[in-house]
Amino acid sequence: MPRRTSGRVTLQDIADRVGVTKITVSRALREPQRVSLPLRLRIEAASAELGYIPNHAAGALASGRSHSVALLIPSLSNAVFSDIQRGIEEGLRAAGYQLLIGHTGYSILEEERLIDTYLGYGVDGLVLSGTRHTEHAERLLRRAGVPVVETLELTPAPLDINVGLDQTAAGRALTETFIARGYRRIGFLGARMDHRAQLRMAGWEAALRAADLSTEYCLTTPQPSSYRLGGEMLGSMLQRWPALEAVFCCNDDLAAGALFECQRRRLAVPDALALAGFNGLDIVEATTPPLATVVTPRRRIGEVIAERLLARLGGQPCRPQSEDLGFEVRCGGSIG
Amino acid sequence: MPRRTSGRVTLQDIADRVGVTKITVSRALREPQRVSLPLRLRIEAASAELGYIPNHAAGALASGRSHSVALLIPSLSNAVFSDIQRGIEEGLRAAGYQLLIGHTGYSILEEERLIDTYLGYGVDGLVLSGTRHTEHAERLLRRAGVPVVETLELTPAPLDINVGLDQTAAGRALTETFIARGYRRIGFLGARMDHRAQLRMAGWEAALRAADLSTEYCLTTPQPSSYRLGGEMLGSMLQRWPALEAVFCCNDDLAAGALFECQRRRLAVPDALALAGFNGLDIVEATTPPLATVVTPRRRIGEVIAERLLARLGGQPCRPQSEDLGFEVRCGGSIG
DNA sequence: CTCCCCGGAGTTACCGCTAACCATCATCAC
DNA sequence: GTGATGATGGTTAGCGGTAACTCCGGGGAG
Numbered sequence: 001m002p003r004r005t006s007g008r009v010t011l012q013d014i015a016d017r018v019g020v021t022k023i024t025v026s027r028a029l030r031e032p033q034r035v036s037l038p039l040r041l042r043i044e045a046a047s048a049e050l051g052y053i054p055n056h057a058a059g060a061l062a063s064g065r066s067h068s069v070a071l072l073i074p075s076l077s078n079a080v081f082s083d084i085q086r087g088i089e090e091g092l093r094a095a096g097y098q099l100l101i102g103h104t105g106y107s108i109l110e111e112e113r114l115i116d117t118y119l120g121y122g123v124d125g126l127v128l129s130g131t132r133h134t135e136h137a138e139r140l141l142r143r144a145g146v147p148v149v150e151t152l153e154l155t156p157a158p159l160d161i162n163v164g165l166d167q168t169a170a171g172r173a174l175t176e177t178f179i180a181r182g183y184r185r186i187g188f189l190g191a192r193m194d195h196r197a198q199l200r201m202a203g204w205e206a207a208l209r210a211a212d213l214s215t216e217y218c219l220t221t222p223q224p225s226s227y228r229l230g231g232e233m234l235g236s237m238l239q240r241w242p243a244l245e246a247v248f249c250c251n252d253d254l255a256a257g258a259l260f261e262c263q264r265r266r267l268a269v270p271d272a273l274a275l276a277g278f279n280g281l282d283i284v285e286a287t288t289p290p291l292a293t294v295v296t297p298r299r300r301i302g303e304v305i306a307e308r309l310l311a312r313l314g315g316q317p318c319r320p321q322s323e324d325l326g327f328e329v330r331c332g333g334s335i336g
Numbered sequence: 337m338p339r340r341t342s343g344r345v346t347l348q349d350i351a352d353r354v355g356v357t358k359i360t361v362s363r364a365l366r367e368p369q370r371v372s373l374p375l376r377l378r379i380e381a382a383s384a385e386l387g388y389i390p391n392h393a394a395g396a397l398a399s400g401r402s403h404s405v406a407l408l409i410p411s412l413s414n415a416v417f418s419d420i421q422r423g424i425e426e427g428l429r430a431a432g433y434q435l436l437i438g439h440t441g442y443s444i445l446e447e448e449r450l451i452d453t454y455l456g457y458g459v460d461g462l463v464l465s466g467t468r469h470t471e472h473a474e475r476l477l478r479r480a481g482v483p484v485v486e487t488l489e490l491t492p493a494p495l496d497i498n499v500g501l502d503q504t505a506a507g508r509a510l511t512e513t514f515i516a517r518g519y520r521r522i523g524f525l526g527a528r529m530d531h532r533a534q535l536r537m538a539g540w541e542a543a544l545r546a547a548d549l550s551t552e553y554c555l556t557t558p559q560p561s562s563y564r565l566g567g568e569m570l571g572s573m574l575q576r577w578p579a580l581e582a583v584f585c586c587n588d589d590l591a592a593g594a595l596f597e598c599q600r601r602r603l604a605v606p607d608a609l610a611l612a613g614f615n616g617l618d619i620v621e622a623t624t625p626p627l628a629t630v631v632t633p634r635r636r637i638g639e640v641i642a643e644r645l646l647a648r649l650g651g652q653p654c655r656p657q658s659e660d661l662g663f664e665v666r667c668g669g670s671i672g
Numbered sequence: 673c674t675c676c677c678c679g680g681a682g683t684t685a686c687c688g689c690t691a692a693c694c695a696t697c698a699t700c701a702c
Numbered sequence: 703g704t705g706a707t708g709a710t711g712g713t714t715a716g717c718g719g720t721a722a723c724t725c726c727g728g729g730g731a732g
Contacts, residue, residue: 008481010718021682026720036680051479056456057393057402058718061687066393068453076409076418076437085412085439098453101412101437103421117404117434120392121457143387145344227622260622286563286596346688357712362690372710394688397717 009050017046029054060122068098069125069309070118074106074194079281080298081129084151087302088127088309095310097124104129106194112137119144125309131155131162132195147312149305153196154322161308162322163301167196170294170327171203174276175248177292177329179211181336183246183274187217189233189258190250191225197250200278204248217241225250230257231264238273245274246335252277252284255291259334270336280330289333297325345386353382365390396458404434405461405645406454410442410530415617416634417465420487423638424463424645431646433460440465442530448473455480461645467491467498468531483648485641489532490658497644498658499637503532506630506663507539510612511584513628513665515547517672519582519610523553525569525594526586527561533586536614540584553577561586566593567600574609581610582671588613588620591627595670606672616666625669633661 011022018025020039028035028043035043060066069092073081089099100123102114112134118126119140126141127149133141141148141159148160153167178186188204190197201220208215219237223229230253237244249255255277262269269275269289277284280295304323312318347358354361356375364371364379371379396402405428409417425435436459438450448470454462455476462477463485469477477484477495484496489503514522524540526533537556544551555573559565566589573580585591591613598605605611605625613620616631640659648654 008479008718012718022718023683023720024681027681030720034680039680051475053452053476053479054456055397055458055718056453057396057458058687059456059720060393061391061397061689062718062720064687064720073412076412076421077415079413082412086441089439098449099439100453101439103425103435103437105422113434116389117392117436120390120395122391122393139387140389143344143389226618228618231622257622260624263624282562282564286567286593288596288599344688348688358688359690359713360711363711366690370710375710391688394717395690397719398688398690400690400717 008055009052010055011052013050014043014046014052017050018042057121064122066122066124067096068100068121068123069127070100070102070114070123071127072102072104072111072114072118073129074104076103080152080279080296083298084302084305087299087304088306089302091303091306091310095313097310097313106192108132108134108137112140115140119146124313125149127151127305127309130195131158133159147309149309151301151305153199154324156322158320158322160320161305161312162320163304163308163325164323165296165301165325165327167199168203168206170278170296170329171200171248172207173203173327173329174278174292174294175204175207176211177331178246178248178274178276178335179207179213181274183335184213185217185241185243185245186213187219187237187241187244187247188250189230189237189247189254190218190220191223191229191233191254193220193222193250200248200250217244217247220250225254227253227257227260230254231261232257234258234261238267246270247273247275249275249277252279252281252291252293255293255334256283256287259287259291269334274335276332276335280328284330284332287334292332292335293330295328295330297327301325344391345388346391347388349386350379350382350388353386354378393457400458402458402460403432404436404457404459405463406436406438406450406459407463408438408440408447408450408454409465410440412439416488416615416632419634420638420641423635423640424642425638427639427642427646431649433646433649442528444468444470444473448476451476455482460649461485463487463641463645466531467494469495483645485645487637487641489535490660492658494656494658496656497641497648498656499640499644499661500659501632501637501661501663503535504539504542506614506632506665507536507584508543509539509663509665510614510628510630511540511543512547513667514582514584514610514612514671515543515549517610519671520549521553521577521579521581522549523555523573523577523580523583524586525566525573525583525590526554526556527559527565527569527590529556529558529586536584536586553580553583556586561590561593563589563593563596566590567597568593570594570597574603582606583609583611585611585613588615588617588627588629591629591670592619592623595623595627605670610671612668612671616664620666620668623670628668628671629666631664631666633663637661 011025015022028040104111125147131150152164276292284291284293347361351358364376440447461483467486488500612628620627620629
């Protein structure tokens with residue numbers, strides 16, 4: 001049965017070369033101290049010489065462990081996820097785990113497919129963005145018997161480990177800042193409108209209701225957010241509600257786009273219109289004026305995820321639990 | 337030997353349930369038309385009921401094919417790679433392949449580690465960013481016997497398939513545009529300075545030399561680029577060379593940061609200073625004035641990669657080859 | 673001098689799945 | 703009726719590793 005290009009070097013090839021059995025080679029490569037030094041050196045030499053590539057599929061199959069963890073993210077271009085990824089990766093690498101990434105494009109169906117694929121490869125853990133999944137995906141995850149992390153937003157009923165922040169509270173806190181500064185006609189501008197954006201919007205709404213203010217100044221779209229879209233949507237809002245005083249944009253990109261549009265229109269920010277974004281990306285400090293935003297502890301979220309994951313992988317059992325890492329409202333110049 | 341949580345459902349479990357052998361179940365799931373309809377329906381029902389998760393590690397081991405391809409990218413937050421990723425993913429998904437992603441953080445050592453991991457999982461193909469790899473990685477790739485794509489920049493000696501554009505020519509073309517418009521003191525501002533940035537800089541230098549202009553106005557740093565860094569570095573350049581007329585920034589982020597800095601200093605762009613970036617990201621059209629840039633065909637690069645990869649996976653052999661997809665110099669208002 | 677322990681290497685069995693080949697049976701042309 | 707044919711499902715033998723146990727020889731304790 002001719003399998004792939006037969007040139008692939010196996011443990012057996014090394015064993016034959018050195019004159020031992022393959023289990024000895026396996027040990028020499030994985031637990032060097034279990035093999036006598038001279039033998040180990042000969043094995044390492046032979047392995048290098050032959051160009052051995054360990055077959056992790058076989059290893060994972062035999063041992064049930066793969067020393068890798070998968071992270072599924074909705075978007076590759078969103079800096080939110082890259083910060084989280086860095087936090088996770090740093091923590092895991094120190095413990096000898098490799099982080100594999102999957103791109104869901106904000107689709108829980110695609111997420112399901114990737115969960116299936118990575119679980120099928122035998123990853124030792126899984127990190128998901130968000131708390132919404134397909135029914136089938138949840139079933140897979142429950143049966144998989146590996147630690148699962150849901151991140152970014154919080155849920156009262158986590159599948160397993162949940163690390164994030166209260167998006168609604170954050171949206172509410174930012175809106176309350178607007179209110180405290182005397183703004184009354186406060187709009188919401190949202191794109192993509194994934195679950196987190198919806199939660200932020202709910203926070204905006206709650207704050208306005210609590211202060212007895214109108215919630216009518218709201219414009220959202222399912223389109224992916226971009227600078228251009230932020231500018232265009234702001235234009236629509238101003239046309240529709242010329243008396244608008246402030247706009248809470250559901251992320252920093254939209255806010256920056258809206259700010260650029262104001263600059264084109266020579267509309268003074270914050271005097272004629274106040275703006276705020278969400279996340280605390282690099283761009284909020286770069287613009288003039290700097291944008292108000294909610295800074296989310298993304299790096300820390302990643303680090304905590306790695307900690308929890310490693311604890312669980314190390315055998316510490318624990319109940320499903322949520323961990324709230326908070327947020328910080330930052331008042332850039334864009335709200336005065 | 338108690339392996340992972342024993343609850344994991346296997347083909348055998350389904351087979352027992354239905355009263356057939358596991359190979360029949362395997363066939364029913366992979367090649368439905370090879371099994372009689374009633375039996376197939378019973379198998380599918382049992383599979384769903386038991387919550388079967390196929391073990392791809394075992395499948396890949398037995399068949400030598402995994403129906404997945406790995407893409408290794410240096411940065412998750414750089415939109416350049418997300419466009420390429422989307423192009424690849426779209427093409428591959430139609431053919432039933434899954435795209436897996438690895439993050440190298442611009443380190444060829446980390447790249448090597450990921451190549452090892454993914455090859456070890458038996459991916460059917462590999463896409464790498466750039467043409468620089470460790471010696472060991474190149475050896476692994478040659479032995480692996482799977483198609484390998486190197487992308488973004490071009491190389492005269494590709495490992496296998498090479499799809500990208502001539503970064504040096506692009507840097508040169510942009511610089512020549514500056515020259516044609518009458519600028520003489522043209523600087524280069526670079527961060528991260530990976531291989532592609534170096535090639536662009538070489539293009540800048542070549543254009544200046546050809547026009548007999550000075551190449552002294554050059555400031556680079558190994559730090560990762562960001563808006564803030566673009567602003568800071570522009571500040572340093574202006575302090576050092578107050579007579580600077582134009583600056584070619586090695587990517588759009590830096591250019592935008594530089595533009596923001598000009599706005600803060602009330603330095604008119606392009607009248608007092610011309611600016612240009614590289615890549616053609618969303619932000620170049622959002623700023624006032626829009627930024628000049630080199631638009632790279634990233635989406636198209638991804639699509640071509642998928643085509644070439646699928647052709648090779650379909651059995652079409654071919655020699656190592658480079659494919660140049662070109663670029664387009666776009667004159668935003670930032671160079672007048 | 674035994675006995676026991678321990679480091680170092682080998683044996684056996686199996687992880688979950690699939691390729692290749694084989695067995696069976698109904699159908700059909702001649 | 704007979705063999706060829708095709709559709710369907712089973713048998714066998716691994717893929718490349720690793721866990722758990724076994725075996726062997728040497729050294730220290732009693």
